[in-house]
Amino acid sequence: MSEINLANPEVAVREIRLGSITGFGGSAEELMQQSRCGLKDKGRSFSQCLxxxxxxxxxxxxxxxxxxxxxxxxxxxxxxxxxxxxxxxxxxxxxxxxxxxxxxxxxxxxxxxxxxxxxxxxxxxxxxxxxxxxxxxxxxxxxxxxxxxxxxxxxxxxxxxxxxxxxxxxxxxxxxxxxKVWTSGFDAGYHGIARKLIAPPRQRRTDIINVINFWGSDIFSEWFAPFGAKPNFITPYSTVESLKYASEAAATIQACQTLGSYLGAVLEKEFGVPEIKAAPPYGVAQTDHWFRTLGKLMGKEDEAEALIAEKKKEYLPGIAALREKLQGKTAYVTGGAAHGHALLSILGELGLTAIGASIFHHDPLYDNDAEDADALAASVKNYGDVPNFNVCNKQEFELVNTLSRLRPDVLLCRHGGMTLWGAKLGIPAQLIGDEHFGMGYEGIVRYGERILETLENDEFVKNLEKHAVNPYTKWWLSQDPLTFLEGHKSA
Ligand code: SF4
CATH class of the missing domain: 3.40.50.1980 (Nitrogenase molybdenum iron protein domain)
Incomplete structure (x- = not known):
């Protein structure tokens, strides 16, 4: 576990704390393997934005x-x-x-x-x-x-x-x-909250589970009810008072390990709140595993099994029907690290083939050092390798070049400003801001339905492609997309 020192006003950046990188080109499995044995960052001799x-x-x-x-x-x-x-x-x-x-x-x-x-x-x-x-x-x-x-x-x-x-x-x-890893800013924000707002626990409560998330919808009140608990969201729509006693919660879960890695570890190490050290629940296999891990931690394993059985009965038929419709379609993902990995799992579950990804940075492991929390490893294990896996801090020139070659059936994005590149190339692009939208069994159905809608409504992007002006020249589009990545050899 990385060093935590709340007496220090500053927290070390991710490059130093976790060995995080912003440059890689290869496959998801190669990255995962290198992450376990001294992953090295690759610089770029040209950079467009950060x-x-x-x-x-x-x-x-x-x-x-x-x-x-x-x-x-x-x-x-x-x-x-x-x-x-x-x-x-x-x-x-x-x-x-x-x-x-x-x-x-x-x-x-x-x-x-x-x-x-x-x-x-x-x-x-x-x-x-x-x-x-x-x-x-x-x-x-x-x-x-x-x-x-x-x-x-x-x-x-x-x-x-x-x-x-x-x-x-x-x-x-x-x-x-x-x-260079801008998610270091999450850690800095949480470090300030932990050192000056979170108070030592007065008691240990079994009815509160911390949820470190962005701003997604509240799916957790329903999910936690069988465990006799309610979510305490950190930090969206929280108050200074609700943050103060996050230290008393029964557990901490994370919507995205990239976001909450540091605070989850601080809450466990400094305040005694155990963290669920499993990758978030995206895809059936990982959702099963996540609920079981939560049930074990809460001492409610039977309740977890009952919840899994009930939800699978309700949602697996819908997932199977969507898989039949989406089988054979190709997709490309662009997003931040752990959430981008989660989207790959959703695609795998729905039968689409992920033909590439552009992920903004990579943490070899999180602050808790738990391999089980690695969403990329979970995705590769459950749904297989992903080729054309690029770690790229939003260098849009690489993305546009890659997309124009791979031409997936659909582009999945996590950030505004990225969908337009798919649309300009005539590739239907989907942006979902609610990070909880694809979580759990029901999330796979929600996501699959949205992908179907996006695929079926492609007329606008097909027309846009005919009229869009691409700012990148033919020269650049004929180069290897990773030309400027250190040590990269063109195929
Ligand atoms: S926007 Fe960020 S990177 Fe740019 S000058 Fe301000 S603090 Fe520095």
Whole structure:
């Protein structure tokens, strides 16, 4: 298990903590095998774009209902925060929240002068102003490259403000330059929550299970009922109070190991909350395994078996019918690591052939060191290898080149902005933002029906292809897609 130190204001980035990479070309099985014996990252001699850790940290702290967030840096660095305000609002019906509260998002707006004289005073004034305006129950301060480079003592400013205002004021160290693996920002956000918000448990409760997730629909209230428990979602639509006592839960589960790897390990190691160390429930085999693991941990194995039997009776016929319709179709997946792997399992279960994937980074193992938590390994074991498996931090030039060669029947995406590449090439593309949509037996049916709809309604993308202008030249499209990946030899 990687080192955890809540006394330290910062958490190490994933490259250092987990040996995570952003460059690989080969097959899923090769990557899985290399992950067990010293996986090495491959650089790119050309890079088009990169995500920023600030955005991932912001993603988690912006979704807390009664907190405020300050981006300490130039105003441009805070542009991504508004994206999560949008996410918060549009996904609130998935969690039954009728009137979502406005998000409280601010920037210290560091200017050139501040980079010379320092931004600490500006930050201290901003924290006071934000508290006066919002009366938030906690304030998060996200550091940016500029604040890091000029060496502002953000931690001290936050500590002093905390004393003055008597609310948690939490510095989160997530400057974009720290890591090529932008999911390091999730860890930074959770590290701040763990060191300043989560309190030692007063008791151990058997009726609460932590769910570390993005913003997906609440499927867990129904799933946990036979175990006598309710979900405590971390962090979407949580409150400072509900996060504080996440330490008392019976267990922690994760919708996506890429997201919750660090916090799951912290809750177990520092607060005694056991983590379900099984890959999330995507595909029949993994759903069986996940429910059994949960049942064992909760001491309710019979209840788990009854739930599995009941759900399989209800949903397996529907899955078989969809498999018959989808058999032989080809698909390509693009998404973040663990969720992208989950989509491969759904495809395998539905009888589609995954002919490739572009996955934004890869963690050889998660913070809990459990091979059983490896969603890619589960997918390869249950549904076989995937060729053309590219670890690629959203380098769209590689994706477009690959898609134009492979031309799958359908493109599955996890992030906005990626579907358009399929559509421009006349490939039906599907984006589902609710990460719980494909979970469990019922999720396979939901997903399969949506894929069928997407395949059957391809007229728009076929027309679009005729009129779309591809920004990539014929020269680039005739090169090997991995031309710029270090050490790659063209086939
Ligand atoms: S990479 Fe640095 S400069 Fe760019 S948005 Fe992120 S924090 Fe700001």
């Amino acid at each position: 995500g920023c850790s600030t955005a991932q940290a912001a993603c988690m702290v912006t979704l807390i209902q009664d907190a405020a967030v300050i981006s300490h840096g130039p105003v441009g660095c805070s542009s991504c925060l508004h994206e999560f305000a949008f996410t918060y609002r549009v996904n609130s019906p998935l969690r039954g929240i009728g009137t979502p509260t406005p998000r409280r998002i601010f920037s210290t707006n560091l200017a050139e002068r501040d980079t010379i004289y320092g931004g600490a005073e500006k930050l201290a004034a901003a924290i006071r102003e934000v508290y006066a305006r919002t009366k938030a129950n906690a304030i998060f301060v996200l550091t940016t490259c500029a604040a890091g480079i000029i060496g502002d003592d953000t931690e001290s400013v936050c500590d002093e403000a905390e004393e003055e205002l008597s609310i948690p004021v939490i510095a989160i160290f997530c400057e974009g330059f720290r890591s």
